[in-house]
Amino acid sequence: MGFEFKYVVESIPALLQGAKLTWYITIIGIVGGLALGTLAGLMRLAGTSAVGGASYGHFRWLAITSQKVAIGYIELIRGTPIIVQAMFIYFALPMLIEVTTGYKGIRFDALTAAIITIIINAGAYMAEIVRGAVQSVNKGLVEAGMAMGISRLQLITSVIGPIAFKRAIPPLGNQFIISLKDTSLFIVIGVGELTRQGQEIMASNFRALEIWSAVAVCYLIMTTALALILKFMERRIKII
């Protein structure tokens, strides 16, 4: 029983279906994760010299609270496996909502739970990437911006942001690829993504060699596409 290519050909329509869903979860997940990660990363740095120095008055209290919330979120997510997070959001969260608020029957479908899991999970790792990139911006540049009397928001969007973003691209690329591959874990909550499609075809024809090879190639194509997009972005941002 050698490698029979016809089983690969037969599996293509179903695998493409799965790949489409994997891509969909990944793209929404990393875009949402990047937004959440940027927010959490900046909250983590609130009031520090990396984003323009100490805050005064009520803002000081706000900065300290932001930092603590961000640290709690990052540590919670980094400290638990993504598969547990997916299970929690899909199975346990509806129960938690019912117990605490009395609302019954609030539950996400598997796809929504998968997307939320990727956003929350990737967001925590990206928060640390954003923090590192922002902290790596030369303090003198931050001071040069501050010395002009621009607002903190202008400082972040016009000075720190563009410089930090370029530096964040390589580690963000890593995280994008990790998140894409993490979607394979949603097999456990019944999302019909690529790995699950492969598993189902395999269960009916027992052609493990052909099917898992085809699945691996599909992942490889998608991760390569992500890497190329990032490379293109990195080239376009002209910071010398």
Place this chain on the structure above:
Amino acid sequence: MSALIEFRDVGKSFGPVEVLHNIDLTIDQGEVVVLVGPSGSGKSTLLRCINGLEMVTSGELVVDGIHLPRQKRRIREVRQEVGMVFQLFHLFPHMSALDNVAFGPRKVRGMSREEAHDVAKDLLKKVGLDDRSHHYPAELSGGQQQRVAIARALAINPKIMLFDEPTSALDPELREEVLNVMIAVAEQGITMVVVTHEMSFASKAGSRLLFMDGGRIAEDGDPQTLLRNPSSERLQNFLQHVGY
């Protein structure tokens, strides 16, 4: 003459380390104050207190009518009237020379892109770099970068210009071009506070020389007089060290 900057018994400490002690100093409009002194004497810290990059920890500092630290929430108003030039230039690396200079007018003065670019072109011409306006900082020499940085600080039309060792990171032959621009700025009558080791600038363009030592102002007087006849032994020693 009216006081633009007033230190009233100002002290500054970083944790347990006191870097400025009981500074009393009044700087009037139009003065060109040159701050000299050995490293660690507190001259950079004193300079950075003026635009609140360091907040004074005791006493009171009044800059353009705003009282620090009491009104520290209004520090942005101070900074919008004070331009600063740094030892290591700190031009924004992701912007061309023109955009670096136009940055302040656009963000601080709310000018349109076109207006700001007009102001920036004008200033780049004044510092002799109108042919480099589309170059990025990394494509400019140190002296050129520093001249762009001076133009950037001038672009918001500040009442006060601060210079923190603007020529210390430059080769001797590049210092000259920066010093010439600084002398031209001084001749315009803008109030300047300059931390430097360039005694030639002090004697040519300075209207007042302050010698700092151990966090205190040890000498305060006319640059030509002080440099010709340094009264204290510490100043004599210092001038010998910097080779004047």
